Amino acid sequence: MDKETMNQAQENALHPQNHGSFLEKIDSGLNPIWLLELRTTLRSGRFFASFSFALFICVAAIVFALLVLASEHRVTPDQIGKGLFSTFFFLELFILCVFFPAFTCTSIISEKERKTFDLLITSDMKPHRIVFGKFLAAYTYGFLFIIASMPIVMIAFLFGGVSVFIVAFSYALLLALGMLFILYSLWASTYYKSTVRSIIGSYTMILTYSFFGSFPLVWLIMDYLYYNNLLLFFSKPFHVDQVMVVLIPVLSFLCLCILPYLLTTNSLKPISKNRTTSLKIFYAVSILTLSSLFCYWGLNYLNRLNIGQKIQESNVMFIIANSVISCILLIGCVGFPLQSTVPGIAFEKKPSLFPTFSWLLAPGAWSGAMYMGSFSLLCYMLILFFAGCLGFYAVGWAHQDCFITLPLVFWSFLFFVSVSCSYFSLHYKTEKGKWSAAITLVTVLVVFIPLLFPFSMIIDNKFQASLWNFSLFSPILCAISAVVKFEARERVNMNLFSQIPIHYLGILFYLLASLWISRKAVILHKKEILEVQRRKESFKRLQEKKID
Numbered sequence: 001m002d003k004e005t006m007n008q009a010q011e012n013a014l015h016p017q018n019h020g021s022f023l024e025k026i027d028s029g030l031n032p033i034w035l036l037e038l039r040t041t042l043r044s045g046r047f048f049a050s051f052s053f054a055l056f057i058c059v060a061a062i063v064f065a066l067l068v069l070a071s072e073h074r075v076t077p078d079q080i081g082k083g084l085f086s087t088f089f090f091l092e093l094f095i096l097c098v099f100f101p102a103f104t105c106t107s108i109i110s111e112k113e114r115k116t117f118d119l120l121i122t123s124d125m126k127p128h129r130i131v132f133g134k135f136l137a138a139y140t141y142g143f144l145f146i147i148a149s150m151p152i153v154m155i156a157f158l159f160g161g162v163s164v165f166i167v168a169f170s171y172a173l174l175l176a177l178g179m180l181f182i183l184y185s186l187w188a189s190t191y192y193k194s195t196v197r198s199i200i201g202s203y204t205m206i207l208t209y210s211f212f213g214s215f216p217l218v219w220l221i222m223d224y225l226y227y228n229n230l231l232l233f234f235s236k237p238f239h240v241d242q243v244m245v246v247l248i249p250v251l252s253f254l255c256l257c258i259l260p261y262l263l264t265t266n267s268l269k270p271i272s273k274n275r276t277t278s279l280k281i282f283y284a285v286s287i288l289t290l291s292s293l294f295c296y297w298g299l300n301y302l303n304r305l306n307i308g309q310k311i312q313e314s315n316v317m318f319i320i321a322n323s324v325i326s327c328i329l330l331i332g333c334v335g336f337p338l339q340s341t342v343p344g345i346a347f348e349k350k351p352s353l354f355p356t357f358s359w360l361l362a363p364g365a366w367s368g369a370m371y372m373g374s375f376s377l378l379c380y381m382l383i384l385f386f387a388g389c390l391g392f393y394a395v396g397w398a399h400q401d402c403f404i405t406l407p408l409v410f411w412s413f414l415f416f417v418s419v420s421c422s423y424f425s426l427h428y429k430t431e432k433g434k435w436s437a438a439i440t441l442v443t444v445l446v447v448f449i450p451l452l453f454p455f456s457m458i459i460d461n462k463f464q465a466s467l468w469n470f471s472l473f474s475p476i477l478c479a480i481s482a483v484v485k486f487e488a489r490e491r492v493n494m495n496l497f498s499q500i501p502i503h504y505l506g507i508l509f510y511l512l513a514s515l516w517i518s519r520k521a522v523i524l525h526k527k528e529i530l531e532v533q534r535r536k537e538s539f540k541r542l543q544e545k546k547i548d
Contacts, residue, residue, distance in 0.1 A: 033133025038140065051145065054095050058149050061091050078161030082225045085156045089221055092149065092174050097210045099145060100178050101185040103138035105202035108189040127268035131261060135186055142178045146171065166224050173217055180257055181206050187260040190267040244297045255286040276339055276363035283332055284375055291325060291379060295386040319483055321383050326410040329376045333414045334438050336368035337421035342528040365425035366525045369418040376414045380407040405482040409503050412510035413475035417442060419514045419521060426524035449474040462491035465502045472496060478506035
């Protein structure tokens with residue numbers, strides 16, 4: 001052996017080559033939850049039984065549809081191909097609704113029942129990686145279910161009438177809808193406390209989403225197959241409407257997918273950890289982005305109209321924009337103050353250049369109420385900005401000051417609800433108590449009191465606002481009073497004592513009630529903070545004793 005060979009052998013002995021390093025790097029980068037779920041599920045007979053059953057349903061439905069279409073007279077091959085593809089699409093929607101929730105609706109709750117949830121949480125994996133591993137495993141099963149049907153749908157190509165684009169587009173829609181179903185089923189497995197409730201809750205949500213979400217999907221497929229209105233719309237010269245028709249649904253879908261992912265991740269965190277900041281940032285960014293796009297789209301649409309149509313439709317769009325954004329903000333005004341009472345023992349406030357802004361994003365009932373009060377005011381200012389770009393048109397049937405009073409009615413009501421929910425969160429010690437109080441308050445003000453208006457019109461053929469029917473406490477009746485100008489012959493009087501409009505009194509009531517409840521909520525908040533500080537000090541002393 002020569003000297004060069006000996007040197008090479010010594011170098012290999014000192015620095016051995018790891019031929020499996022590349023595969024080991026790939027294996028270390030994979031999610032261990034995903035690998036574990038795949039190994040346990042793909043080896044079980046239940047998965048292959050359900051997989052075979054789904055394929056059998058697809059084959060049987062396609063054969064049955066083929067026999068029915070072929071037996072009809074005067075049917076062209078193109079119509080047979082389109083009929084087969086339509087049957088396939090409806091069948092895949094059915095498979096999504098039946099099989100996809102079953103993949104994840106018990107994934108977290110089963111860990112708790114097997115007493116392995118604590119081991120999973122105390123591992124080195126962070127909650128977002130655990131959730132992503134569970135989602136990725138379930139989405140892999142669903143991907144196999146959908147892709148396995150591709151050879152079956154290719155039968156439609158034998159008859160024509162179907163293009164490669166519509167097949168690829170339909171599969172993209174199915175995969176996107178399956179991702180949404182899996183994420184909400186995964187959140188249901190963390191929200192509910194038992195397996196039966198988790199299954200019922202997940203299937204209820206999925207069936208609701210599929211009922212309302214299937215209409216636009218079916219319309220897209222049927223329009224492409226039979227009418228081609230959408231193709232004609234996009235074949236026109238470039239316009240902003242073409243961008244908005246695609247951009248707004250895509251962003252809305254992404255928001256619907258991110259929300260259950262954040263909720264599931266936060267539910268795996270301990271109560272003492274920060275569960276609020278990520279949700280608040282997502283809530284603000286998603287609402288501001290979508291509302292800005294809608295307002296810009298509406299502004300662009302109104303600028304193409306003549307002055308008469310612009311005046312009429314700008315008022316209608318202004319009222320609709322305020323009403324829709326109020327319904328969305330009402331969810332945050334109830335949810336954020338009730339999410340956590342005060343920051344827990346383990347929560348450490350990070351230093352920031354903007355301490356007030358960071359405090360609004362921090363967990364806690366009082367910070368959640370102030371956050372929603374500030375954010376809702378920002379949203380209404382955004383709507384007023386776009387209304388100002390149009391010149392604040394006002395028609396004869398609306399009050400001239402409705403552009404100010406209508407946002408004030410909704411904002412004062414939302415601020416009152418958020419402050420009240422913060423008080424409920426600090427006052428009641430159980431989740432059931434504070435949620436029951438908040439839902440009761442909102443239901444009475446938004447549902448029960450406004451029902452007095454149609455009942456009074458049906459029974460007496462008139463409506464008179466008064467203190468006895470609590471009309472000034474309802475934001476809906478106050479909004480009607482701020483917008484609509486009733487004539488005397490209509491037998492509707494929205495003025496209290498026949499002089500003062502109820503929307504002014506409603507705004508005053510909400511603001512004064514918010515200040516009164518805020519004083520009580522601040523006192524309870526300070527007591528809770530002192531209690532948390534006392535527990536922190538006792539916890540530190542206990543740790544010091546253990547170290548000694």
